[in-house]
Amino acid sequence: SQTIHQWPATLVQPVGSPLSLECTVEGTSNPNLYWYRQAAGRGLQLLFYSVGIGQISSEVPQNLSASRPQDRQFILSSKKLLLSDSGFYLCAWSDPRDTHMPPLHFGNGTRLTVT
């Protein structure tokens, strides 16, 4: 069966520090990968999605970036964190071969607090 791993679960970082969140998927190949952010009490905001290695689409301009160095690995990064980067970050995958609207499968998330 497919599993998605996301770490760390919680993170407290000072303003101006770098960020690296990692997400890996097991049990499938060529997944579509997504990074979402959810601010406190808000809905999910799509940040990045990827349909293949090295292929990244950005939905929201910001000081965050994403990379997909391997087929099942998705990394969210920042060179200098802002207070507004605090939130709940979720990685997800979907199967592009699904003939219907492919369901999203989410990781357990990373709670990031920028101080």
Added chain:
Amino acid sequence: LAKTTQPISMDSYEGQEVNITCSHNNIATNDYITWYQQFPSQGPRFIIQGYKTKVTNEVASLFIPADRKSSTLSLPRVSLSDTAVYYCLVGGPSGNTPLVFGKGTRLSVIA
């Protein structure tokens, strides 16, 4: 992607049936309707998906009228553990389409 509109919040007592309606007037011919459930500090979880008429699984039922411009998620006999945010998404079979969530409906189940 078709835009969706849901109520911001709903309250219900335990044991009641809850119906959450989602409007999607611009749904395309190839679009499916998918519902997710999200508990605090967790990622959303897939509940049910449908294209037309009625779909039922062990968790919920999804009713879609003939014009497909709306859909209704039905949760039978809710319990306190059904308190969550419910999201309606509409999209096509292309695996390359990014999936954008709206603000969802916050369901509060009261004892």
